[in-house]
Amino acid sequence: MRPLSQTEVHKTRVLTLMVVATNVIGNVCLSRGMHQVGKIVSPVPADYIRALANPWVIAGVCILAMWMVSNLALLSRADLSFVLPVTASSYVLIALIGHFWLHEHISWLRWLGVVVITAGVILAEETPARTTEGAPEHLL
């Protein structure tokens, strides 16, 4: 494995931050919008189109599309077994935003979940982001 320069490591880190930020902001916007729209439980996809008239829902969908793109970009540079636990930090941020900004009640069991996930994120962060080289030729 070739040694990675500081800038390369830095790019991966910036992408990771983008993935987490777009996930959190997108979900918060979507959740806010869907609460305004009200309950939709339907097997017909067309019924969900009504929600797309809400600006928060539109913003949420656009930001989650950016999340998808940045996640794919991150997967082009980092291991799946690195990306999964590290981007789980979005669960932690969503819980913190829910508590401090949206004033949601968070039970002690959920706080325990936040602490356990944080420990997982820190452990994965200490491993090198990419341990494979080139394309996975053995699969193709």
Place this chain on the structure above:
Amino acid sequence: MKWILVGIIALCNTLGDVLNTAGMKRQGEVEDLRPRSLLRMVLRILRNPLVLGGLAALAVSFFALLSLLSIANVSFAIPATAASYLLETLLAKYILKEDVRWRRWAAATLVAIGVALLEW
């Protein structure tokens, strides 16, 4: 029915992420993060069958999750999410040949447990 949906969610989620990772590694590293480069990456994905398959699998998983949530509690989605983390780490090691050692196993396990506590 509920458990069938849980199985579909976990398997499609895992399949989607593994295909996306393999496809993006084959396509090559994104060198910089300017909008133009990311747009070029998206256009290349349109001709990348691995990633297209991966996105289709994630779409199936998403709609299975919507159906599950319409017939069961949110807590029913927990086993699917938690299982995905462990299954994906397993496939990352043996199929994608990533170097998964104790730190990453511990990280995946802690996240799976944490997500279960969070959504209980």
